[in-house]
Each structure stands twice: as structure tokens, then as C-alpha cells.
Amino acid sequence: MQFQLTTEFIEQIEQLISIKDGNALRELLHDLHFADIADILEELTSDEATYLIKLLETEITSEALMEVDDDVREKILDRLSPKEIAAELEEMDTDDAVDVIAELDEEIQEQVIDEIDDEEHAADIVELLNYDEDTAGALMAKELVRVKETWTIAGCVREMRRQAKNVTRVHSIYVTNKEGKLTGRLSLKDLLTASEKAHISDVFIPKVDYVTVHTENEEVARIMQKYDLEAIPVVDEEGILVGRITIDDIVDFIKEEAEKDYQMAAGISQDVEADDSIWQLTRARLPWLVLGLFGGLGAVYVMKGFDEALAKYVELFFFTPLIAAMAGNVGVQSSAIIVQGLANDNVKGSLFQRLVKEVGLALINGVALGLLVIAFGFFVGQERLVSVTIAVSMLSVIIVAALIGTFVPIILDKRGIDPAIATGPFITTSNDIFGIFLFFYISHLILDF
Template sequence: MQFEITKEYIEKIQQLITEGKNETLQHLLEEVHYADVAELITELETDEAIYLIKLLENDVSSDVIAELDEDDRENILKGLSSKEIAEELDELDTDDAADIIGELSEKQKEEVIAHLDDVEHAKEIVELLRYDEDTAGGLMAKELVKVNENWNVLTCVKEMRAQAEEVTRVHSIYVVDDNDILKGRLSLKDLLTTSTRSPITDVFIKNVDSVNVHEAADEVAKIMQKYDLEAIPVVDEIGRLVGRITIDDIVDVIKEEAEKDYQMAAGISKDVEADDTILELTKARLPWLVLALFGGFVSVSILGGFSEAMDNYPVLFFFTPLIAAMAGNVGVQSSAIIVQGLANDSLRGSLFKRLIKEVLQSLLNGFVLAALLMSAGMFFLGFQFKVGLTVAISLISVIIIASIIGTFVPIILDKRGIDPALATGPFITTSNDIFGILIYFLIAKLILGF
């Protein structure tokens, strides 16, 4: 059932563009879903893409433009005049139109808005531009179906038919009073099964979840997931219905949150993709590497401080990468579990209980690993018992400390209102490298007394 964009297909399209065979192109793309056209567009050269966008009917090209990545869209919009952009936006729902306008320069923004044909639509888009994109207001669309609580079912159906023309998909019918205050919702099912003369007041569901227009986007996502909602009405400070958010927008929020956490854990500080430029990729990666480098300098100094151990116990220095790696891995594991727990609101119990749990768990992991280390060390690597014991005890201590740091840094960050995901990745590995090596040599000095 899925449309596959092959190399041959792309070449064919490119040839038709070169030859200017507009009718063949239009005919060929008529049956193709806008999401597939968007995918095709990203495979073309920018001038070819612009040619195609201009060729398509506005109701298709606008959806294609809305579907594109921000970077791809930017390239294409550069090839369109403000009037042409406005024509595309006239076809889009207010939320998509507002998102696209929000990406334009201040100057172009004004020009495009001035060119919008439908004044009502333009007013709604301008209203949406006022909200921060990470809030309910930034996610919502103005398109919705609403009825007055004083109507009867027949009036409702008539009004809904008119309103539904403007709305792509009817999720819910919202019920408001004369002041536009949200009162409840009407299910299509009830509407189908009720006598046309019943007053709406008898039919509608009075208890309806809603969010305030300033609610944070990730909070909206949590609410919609928890209560399994496919759409949620958005109200202003005094309870007036101002828009609605649908689940497909929330899917994007969830994906972005997850990608951001993942990138932070991997030490990438900006939202980048494999196909971004080398400079963009470097900007996202280099800061973390510089952090790791400075962390590395600290461990160089620590090791330098213990250089007297080299005379009698050179083998200690062979173990530093092992100790550092274990500290890093344990720390990342602990913090990842906490970061996910915080994201899902599933962290329960007191901090003290959590501390005990981490220590017990680390002891269990630590003893298993230390036993492995001792046996492997003595049988295969053949080093002294005393050195083996030193490394083993250090390993257990380092694992305990690393897991405590890994557990509590994200909790502390979260309490201070900082994204706990920041703690994972290079931050934890670097600090645990340093603590790990320091603890290791302190214990070695205590036991071996160099």
C-alpha cells in the first residue's frame, strides 16, 4: 500500500522538469499523497523543487510545504515571493500556517501576512503567532467545531455542517455558552443517536478536559497520553475556548522530546541530523568534546600527582582506562534510569531509599565484576595478589560512587528546574572518569603505601 520513491522515479521526474512537460508532471503527481511528494521534493535540487511546488495546485503544494523539514522548507520558500507564500498559507490550517510564518524573517513575516487573502484566517494566524511555540497556544489550531449550549440538535447539525467545511477532521464538537466559555463536548455518537428536537443541554458531556493556553507543550502531551485523548480544547485565562490541539501534534512533541534526550545522552547539544552541514554538526558536537578534553586534563594532573607509584607498581597505570570506563558506564546507566523515571513521572519513594537501593545494586554489580577481575587478573594477566586486591576494591568503590553521582545529579538538576537529561552522556562520563581515577589511586596508596 506504500508508495516507494525509486531512483528511476526521481530521474524521470527530473527529466520531465528539464523538458518542461508540465501536464505530464501534473498528471503523474495527481494521485500521489502530499507526504510522498514532500519526500520526493527533498531528493530534488532546490530549483527543481521550487519548479514543482509552483506547478502543483495550491491545495496540494501547501500541504507539501507544511510537511517538509524546516531546513528544506527554508530553501524552497526563498524561491517564492511573499505573495506566493501567502497563497500557500491561505490553504493551510492556522497552526501549520503560523508555524511556517514563525520561521520567516520579521520583514517577510509582515509582507506575507499582508498578502493573506482570507482576513478571518489571517487574524487567527496572527493570534497564534503571539504564543510561545512550546506552549499549548503554540501547538493549537483555531479550526474547530463548536455549538452553543442553548441550541437544539437540529440547529447543531446544520451549524456543524457549515463549520465542518473549514475543518479537515472533526474530532469533537465543543459546547460553549454565549460568552464562548467552554461548557463541555458533544460526541458524534450521541448526536447520531438522539432525536433532532432534543436541546443540546440534555445531550452534551459536561465534564471535559481542557488545557490553558499557556500550559507547557510537554505537559499537554502528558495529559493527552494519560487520558487517551485524541484532541483537547484550549481555553484562555477566563475559560473561553480559543483553539484545540490534536494528537498528531502531540506525536511530534513526544518524538522531539525523546530525540532531544537521546542526543543529550550521546553528547550532541543541538538538534542536528546526519544530513546537516559539517559546520552545524561540529557546533553541536565540539562543546561536549571540549568539556571532555578539560576533564581529561584533570585526570592527567591526578595521574601526574601519583607518578611516584610508577617505580614499584607500574601495572596500576595500565588499569586507569578500565577503571575510568567502568565509572563512566555505571554513571550513565544510573542517570539514564533516573532521567526516564523523571520523564514518565514514575519516580516514587524517598531520596534516602533510592540511595540505599543504588548502593545495594552497585555492591551486587561491583562484587560480580571484582570477582571476575580478580580471577582473570591472577590467572591470565598474572599480576600480584596485592595489586589485584587493590584494583578489585577500587572497582567496587568506584562503581558505588559513580552510581550515586549518576543517580543524584539528574535529580538535583530536575529540582533546580534544569533538564535532567543534561546530566547523561559526556557530563557524567567525564566527571566519573575524574572521580574514578582519583578514588582508585587513593585506595591504591592506602593499601600499597607507595
């Protein structure tokens, strides 16, 4: 039966913590999965959560620490000594250990590394810390199963048993030459069916997908998605096998990028969460709101330039929110599709082909919506020329908004800027100004005011 976290259960844990009944707590939590322990930690105060971390076995708490929210983990780590943090890191894979230790101050990092008893584990953590944050080197884990192509099957099995003790999950078996360079992979089926006297060189698969330590995380995600990989090996500049990246690490990366892009599209310039301080939330939101403010002021001055038209054709005033809304909506739709396509590497073909496609799509949508506007004007008794003016203006605005929404993300991407910045307030604000200007300019041409 799946564990259900209830208020009564949390209150029971809080009561046991308050009286420091460690034995009862261990018995109560003994059979729970580390993910359930993580849920419990997030419901407790920082001091209570720290008490549990110190009480339970590090095999469980190290896994639970990786599941809790970053802010919760940071508060717990602040209450642990370097020696206690080191004990948790020793139970983690190197990639997870690096994620945790990277959240600490440099001075504390050095103290924690000095407290790690396993010198090889500590050296691997230090190595991974030196890679750029957004590269495969920083994302990979050092734990893997590697065999040499000169080994016999019998010797390979013995060595694999020894190595597998330090690997949480064995996704793949990688083959290297004497120098440690990646030469292929080994199928478990071929390993089990081959003669014990055969050599790995006789049965291994020489074709293997891999990335280098400097490959960007987005490219790693694209390769693993394209070839449906559960893990991918990582090599250094000389082709020597140095680590692997597993699917769970890529899923976490994709999730973080999606959250970042979603916030950026919504007009939030920093990575924030609902429980962050008012100051943090203000710094993240205010820049885009200022952009929206200036965009709105620009639209006001555009309208002031056509004050005579508004005096003669009052109906135009009431349709300005509609024009602005359509411009913003079409622009956001177009940019969202392009940003998604760029992220998935699905934006193919020349810019001219993209231009023709977007203009065609905008024409179809614009004509359909324009006819609805004319029909609406007919039913409410609006002057026919005014309805046609609004319809033609809307068609023009939709075409321009679609082009802006399409090309701005592509141009940003070509310049190495995150195209997600193009969605949301940026596109909406720019299209509001262009949309209102086009509306009144076309109205000026048709209505002759």
C-alpha cells in the same frame, strides 16, 4: 500498491521539469499522496522543487511542504513570493501555518499575512504567533467543532456541518456556554441517538480534560499520554475555548524533544543535522569536546599525583582505562534512566528512597563485577592483594558513579535545567576524574604505598 521512489522516476521528473512540461508532470503525479510528493521534493534541487510547488494544486503542495525537511522547506520558501506563500498558508490549519511562517523573517511575515485573503485565518495566525514557543498556545490549532449547550440537537447538527468544512479531522465536539467558556464535550453516539428536539445540555458530558494557553508543551504531552487522548481543548485565562491540540502535533513535539535530548546526551549542544555546514557542526560539538579535554587533563594530573604507586605497582596503570570506563558506563546508565523517568513523570518518592535503591543496585553490580575481576586475576597469576584492591576500587567507583548519575539530573531538573544535559560527556567526564582518584586513593590505603 505502495508507492516506491526510484532513481528512474526522479530522473523522469527532472527531465520533464527541464523541458517545462507541466501537463505531463501533473498527470504523472496526479494520484500520489502528499507524503510521496514530499519525498520527491527532497530528491530535487531547490529550483526544481520550487517549480513543482508552483505547478501543482495548493491542496497537495501545502500538505507536502509540512512533510519535507525544515531545510528543504526553507530553501523553497526563499524562492516563493509572499503572495505564493500566502496561498499555501490558506490551505493549512493554523498551527501548521504558524510553523511555516515562523521560519520567515519578520518583514516577510508581515507581507505574507497581508496577502492572505481570509482575514479570520490571518488573524488566527497572528494570534498564535504571539504565544510563547513552548506553550500550548503556540502548539494549538484554531480549527475545531464547538457547539453551545443551549442548542437543540437538530440545530447542532446543522452548525456542525458548517464548521466541519474548515476542520481537517473532527476528533472531538466541544460544548461551551453562551460566553464561550468550555463546559464539556459531546459524544457522537449520544448526538445520533438523542431526539432532534432535545438540547445539548441534556446529553453532553460535563467532564473534559483541557489545558490553558500557557501550559508547557511537556505537560500537554504528559496529560495526553496519561489519558490516551487524540485531542485536547485549549482555554484562555478566563476559561474560554480558543483552540485544540491534536495527537499528531504532540507526536511531532515528542520527536523533536527526543532528537534534541539524544544529541545533548551525545555531546552536541545545538540542534543540527548531518547535512548542516561544517561550521554549524563544529559549534555544536566543540564545547563538549573541550569539556572532555579538560576532564582528561584532570585525570592525567590525578595519576601524576600517584606516580610512586605506578612505579611500584605497574599493574595499576593497565587497569585505569577499565576503572574509567566502568565509572562512565554506570554514570550514563543511571542518568539515562533518571532522565527518561523525569520526562515521563515516573520519578516518584523521596531522594532518600532513591539513594537507598541506587546504592543497593550499585552494590549488587559492583560485587558481581569485582568477583569477576578477582577470578580474572587468579587465572592470569596476578597478585591476590592487587586483584582485591582493583575489585574494591571498582565497587566504590560504581557506587559513586551511580549516585552522580542519579542525583545530577534530579538537581538540574529541580533548578529548571534540561536534565538531558547530565548524560553523555558531562557524566562521563566527571566520573572519569572521580573514578581514577578513588581508584588510586583506595589502592593507596590497601597496598600501603
